Amino acid sequence: MIDDVEIFLGSDPKNSGDVITLFLEYTVFYLVDTNNDGGFDVLYNPQSNSKIEVLNQGDKTLLDADNDGVWDYTYIKNKGAVRYKEIP
Ligand SMILES: [Ca+2]
Ligand SMILES: [Ca+2]
Secondary structure, three states, rough: OOOOHHHOOOOOOHHHHHHHEEEOOOOEEEOOOOOOOOOEEEEEOOOOOEEEEEEEEEEEEEEEOOOOOOOOEEEEEEOOOOOOOOOO
16 A cells, blocks of 8 residues: 555554455455554545444454445455354
């Protein structure tokens, strides 16, 4: 990810560990830990320049890729993103 975007999002450009690149809905997203506390904070869509809040649940992070208020994907640490399924 370009340093300018990292600075814009408030993450540390020298720390490459706090940004994950995801390919969702045919679009590139960046999952970013902006305050470097080990938990992700925003899902950034560089195409629409939108920052979407995420929800951390242990090793999982819930993602709302289209920003409609409904979770779409679950990012699992070291595994990647899968379609979000509500646990009954
Ligand atoms: Ca964080
Ligand atoms: Ca959604």
